[in-house]
Amino acid sequence: MDIHEYQAAEILARHGIPVNAGTVATTPAEAEAAARAAGTLVAIKAQVHSGGRGKAGGIKLARTPEEARAAAESIIGLDIRGHVVSKVLVVPGVGIDQEFYLGVVLDRNARQILIMASAEGGVEIEEVAQTNPEKIIRIHADPDRGVQPFQLRQMAFDLGIPAGKVAGFAAIAGSLFRAFLDEDATLAEINPLIITKEGDWLALDSKMSFDDNALFRHGDFEALRDMAEENATELEARQSGISFVKLDGNIGCIVNGAGLAMATMDAVKMHGGDPANFLDVGGGASADQVAKAFGLVTADPNVRAILINIFGGITRGDVVAQGIREALARVAVSVPIVVRLSGTNAEEGRALLAEAGLTAVDTMDAAAAQVVASAA
Amino acid sequence: MDIHEYQAAEILARHGIPVNAGTVATTPAEAEAAARAAGTLVAIKAQVHSGGRGKAGGIKLARTPEEARAAAESIIGLDIRGHVVSKVLVVPGVGIDQEFYLGVVLDRNARQILIMASAEGGVEIEEVAQTNPEKIIRIHADPDRGVQPFQLRQMAFDLGIPAGKVAGFAAIAGSLFRAFLDEDATLAEINPLIITKEGDWLALDSKMSFDDNALFRHGDFEALRDMAEENATELEARQSGISFVKLDGNIGCIVNGAGLAMATMDAVKMHGGDPANFLDVGGGASADQVAKAFGLVTADPNVRAILINIFGGITRGDVVAQGIREALARVAVSVPIVVRLSGTNAEEGRALLAEAGLTAVDTMDAAAAQVVASAA
C-alpha cells in the first residue's frame, strides 16, 4: 500500500524525525493561502503515488503567494506517469547545506532489512546504485537485535558527515528503521535528508509503503488510502482475495495462480492477442469468487472474448465450473468464452460445464489460440 | 521501585489482561460507598508494598456495605511487616473455579527472563518452590526473540489447563511478559490468576516492581510513587545518588561502596556497637555529596557517634576530606567523629582533615573499635 509524501512525513514526525511540515492544498487558492500563511519562499509539490515528480514538472518553487497559486495551477491536474495530481503539498523553502539519501528496505536475497545511505541526496537511489554503487553505504539489520547506534554512527562517518552532526544522523536513521518495523513498511525513505544552512537535520522528502499482509495490525492505515490513486476495480477485487490488474487489450483472462496468469497472458500474446487484464482468482477459490472474477472481467467494455484457465490444485475444477455456471446465470455474457480446465476434479468440472453448454479446451496453448481467434 | 496492587492491575489492564477492577478507598466511609456501588459481595484488600497481607488480616470479605466499612476500619492503620495501611482496594467478589500462579522475573543465574507458572495459585511462589518445586513450570524467554505463543500453550498444557482455556492462558502470559519488558519491570506477577465459575480468565491479584535504572524511560511512573510507603530520607538520599537505609542503632556510618558499607556495619557489630544506618555515598562522590551524607546521618537523633570509612578508588580522599570540612562548617556536629581514610589521595585527605582538627584512623577494624568506644 502506497501513501503520499505528506502522510509519510506525518508518520516519520511521530517517530521523532524532524520533517519539513507543510500544508496540503487541493486548489490553487488553498495553495496561495498556505503560501501566505507560511510567509516565506515555498515549494509546491505534487502529491501522487509515483516517482519522477521533479522531472515531470510536479515540484515548483514560489517566492510569493501569487506564484504559489500559479504553480499549483500548473501542477494540479498534471499527469505524472499515469497518476493525475489532485493535491499539492505547500512547504516552506529551506536553505540546504548538504543533502543525503537515507532508506530502509527489505533485501530479498539476504532476507534481512537493509539500511542504505548515500551522500548523493536528491537522486533516485536506483540511479546511484547503477552509476556509483560504491557511494551507497549499506547496513543489514540483525533480524533479532535490529541495528545498533554504533552502526549508524559508522555509516555517518563513512558518508563523511561532520563529527558534530553524526549523533543527529544516527538518531534519524535509528528512528527511520524503527518506523519501518513498527509500521510494517516495505519502504521507508528520506530523499533528500538534509543539513540546513542553519546546521539542522531535516527530512525534506519522505516516502513510505506498507506491507499489505500486515495491514491487519494497522487499522488506522485505511484512512491514509487515497481512493483517487487506487483503481476502484482493483481494490474491490483485492477485497475478495482476487488479484486484478487492468490492461489495454481485449481478451479477458481469469486464471488461478499469479504465475499461470502471467503465462496465460504470454500465451495470448504469442498467438497475436492482447490481454485485457491480469486476474488471479487465488487459491481455494469458491464458486462465489469465480463469479466475482467473471463480473470484474465482463465489466470492461473492451473485452471481446474471455479465457478461463484453471489448473486445479487447491482450487477444484468442479467448484470453478459451478462458479462459471452461477455467473452466467446472473450476468448475460455476450462475448465468447473459452474454458481450459485441468488438475483436481477437472473431469467433474468439465461435466458441469458441458451441462451449461460450454466445452473445455484441453491445453493452455490451444485455449489461447482459440480465444484469440474468437476475439478477432 | 514498588507499586500497589491496584496500580499494577491498571498497568496490566492496559496490556490487555483481564483484571478484577475495583475502587481505592482511604476511609471506611469510602469503602462502604464503593461496596454499595459494587452491589455485590466485595473483598477489601490492604494496599501496602508488602507481601503476607492475607495472614496479617489485610484482606477481608464483606457481604454488605456495612461489613465493608467494618472491614476497612480494621484494615486501615494495620501494620503489615512494618508497612502501615493507608488505603484499601474494594473489588467485587468472584467465584473461583481454578487458581494459578503466573509470574515473570529475571533469572540471575541464567541471565534470562523467566516465566513461571504453577497450578498452586494463591500460594507464595517461594513456598511452592521449596515444597513442590516440580509443580512450577518454567520457560526462559529468548533474550532476542522473547517467548513464542507455542511455548505458552505448552506451559498451559503442562499445567493441566483445559483445552478450551489454553489460548486464553497463552494470551495472558504473553501479555504479562510484554508488560514486563515494556515497563522495565523486575517483577510482574498475577497470583492468583483464576478461571471464574463463569469460565473466564481473570487476574485476581497483580504485583509489579520496576527497575530503578530504567525509570528514565518511564517518566509517568513518578506519579505511581506512594510517598507514605517510601522513607522520605531514603528517597532524598537516592536523588543525590546516595544509598541510605535507616536502621535502629546509634552509630552513624558513612562509607563509599555498598559492600564496604555492609562490611563496616559488620565490623561495628563485631565490636559490640549498633549501626544507625547503611550509607553508601557512591562512586566519585563530590564534596557536596559527602556533605549531604553528613546531613543525612546527623539528622538522626539516635546517633551517638559517626564512623566515616572511605577507601578511595574513584572517590578521592582529598575530596572526601573537603566534604567533611564543608559539612562541619555548615552543621554543628556534637557527636564524636571517627574517620578512616585509605586509597587514592588518602594522604592529601588526611592532611586536610588534620587542618580541621580530625585525625584519621589507619584501619577499618581500629576505626570500628574506636567509634564503638566513643558512642558508649
Add this chain to the structure above:
Amino acid sequence: MSILVGNDTRLLVQGITGREGTFHTTQMVEYGTNVVSGVTPGGLGKEVAGVPVYNTVADAVSETGANTSIIYVPARFAPDAIYEAVDAGIHFVICITEGIPINDMVPVYRYVRERGARLLGPNCPGAITPGEAKVGIMPGFIHQPGRIGLVSRSGTLTYEVVDALTRAGLGQSSAVGIGGDPVIGTSFVDVLSLFQDDPDTDAMVIIGEIGGSDEEAAAAFIRERVTKPVVGFIAGQTAPPGKRMGHAGAIISGGTGSAADKIAALEAANVRVARAPFEVPELVRSALASA
C-alpha cells in the same frame, strides 16, 4: 527418495483440523504420503483421515517420530507454528500459508537457519517426489515418477509444466515450489544444488517469473556449479512495467526484474529457455540428448 521428501518422510500436519488441513491431509494420505500425526492445540484424541491429532508438535514428534512438518495455519499464527516445529526438532518445514507479514518472516528465517533446519515457503505449493510422498497442495495425479527435477516460484504454473512433462512421458524425480513471497526459506539455488547432487535427477527445469533477482542468482549458480542440463521458463514476458502481478515479487521496476533480463541471464548460463510451458518437454528431451 529424490530430494526433500520421499519414503523417509514422516509427515506431521500443523493445523490439521482446519478446513484446508483436513482436505489436504486426506489428499496426501490418499496419495500414499506417510502422514504420521497432526497438531491442533486442544485437538488431542481427534483423528483426521486416520491420522492422530496432538496438542503440541513436541508431543507429536515424541509420539510418532515425525521428521517433516507441513503448515496450514492462518497467517497470524504461522510464524509461531514454524518456531514450534523447529523447536521440536523437525528438520524440514513446509509452510503453505500465504499472507505472512515480511517483518514476521525475517526473524523466522534466521531462526530456522540457526537451528540447522530447512523451511520451504511460505506461500508455496509444497514438494512432491512422485510415487513416494506428496507434501503440499499440488494435484498428485498429474505427476509421474521419473528423473526430471523441477523447481518453481509459482503454484499452478508448476502443475502446468509438470502436466506437460508427464504427458510427454518425462517423469519427475521431485517437483518443488519455493513460493513467491519476499522472504522465503528455500531459494532456487538451494533446490538446484540439491538436484545437482541427487543421483536420481538427470535434468532440471526452473520456472521463474518477473520481479526480483532470484532467477539471476540461479543463473549465476548454474553457470558455476551445475553440470546437469537445465531448461527454464519465465512467466510475465509480456507484463507491463510498474504493475504488480499478484505475487509481491512480480513487478518490473527500474529496468530490472524483467523477463528479458532473466531469460538472458539463464541463456548465458547455458539454460534452454522455453517461450511457453508446452515447449518445456521438447527442450528437456533435446537437452538430455545433447548432454
Add this chain to the structure above:
Amino acid sequence: MSILVGNDTRLLVQGITGREGTFHTTQMVEYGTNVVSGVTPGGLGKEVAGVPVYNTVADAVSETGANTSIIYVPARFAPDAIYEAVDAGIHFVICITEGIPINDMVPVYRYVRERGARLLGPNCPGAITPGEAKVGIMPGFIHQPGRIGLVSRSGTLTYEVVDALTRAGLGQSSAVGIGGDPVIGTSFVDVLSLFQDDPDTDAMVIIGEIGGSDEEAAAAFIRERVTKPVVGFIAGQTAPPGKRMGHAGAIISGGTGSAADKIAALEAANVRVARAPFEVPELVRSALASA
C-alpha cells in the same frame, strides 16, 4: 600475565574524553597499562594522556591493534558501546558503567557470549594484574605482584582486602571485581575457574555479599573443581532482612541470600571464611601452609 589482563593487554578506552574516562585513562597510563587508543564519536585526532582518540572502535582496533576495551560511557549508551566493541573483534570488554537497565543487559549478555567474547561487569571496578596492567578504577598503588587471586562482587571492599593482603606481604596474581548488578558478564565461577587453571595463582580469595545465590554457585564449583586453597569473606552478616543495601542484589529475601547461608555453603566447600576483612591474610597464610 595472570588472568584476564596483563602485559599482553592492548587497551582501548571507550568514552575516553569524558570526565571519568580521562581521569582513569591517566591513572591507567601512569600505572603502566598499555593503553593503545581511545574512542569518542567525533573525537578523532584528539589525545588523552598521550593516547590517540578515534571515532569508532573498528577504526581504533584496526589502527592500534587493541584487544581489550574498558567502557566509561553513560548507562544509556553503554550497551551500544559493548556491542560496538564486540563487533569490532575485541575479545575482552570491561564495563565500568553503573545504572544500566536489566532489560538492556539481557540481550547484551547473549550477544557477547555468542560472539565468543568476554564481558566483565557492568558496574564493576575492573581487573588488575599488579605490575602488569590495571584495567579499571581501583587504586593501583595498594596492589603488589604475587600469587593470590582475588575475586569480588564489590568495589571498595575489594580494595580493603587487597590492602590487607599487601600489608601482610601477600601479593596478588590478579584481582577481579565482577560487579553487583543482576546481569553480569563474568561470574564468580568464571573467575575461579580461570584462577584454578592459572599457574601463577596459588590460592584464591572470594569476597561476596548478601543477596542472590552467586556465592552458593561458587561454593558448588569450588567443591567440585577447585583444588587450590580458597579463603572467603561475606559482607552484610549483620544486615536486616528485607532491606536493599545499595546493590540490586544485596537484599535478603524469603530466607535466602543471607550471609549465614553463604558462609555455610562456602565452609561446606572447604573454604575458610573470614569474619572481617583484616582476617583474610592470616586465613590465606594458614590455607597455603596446610595445602
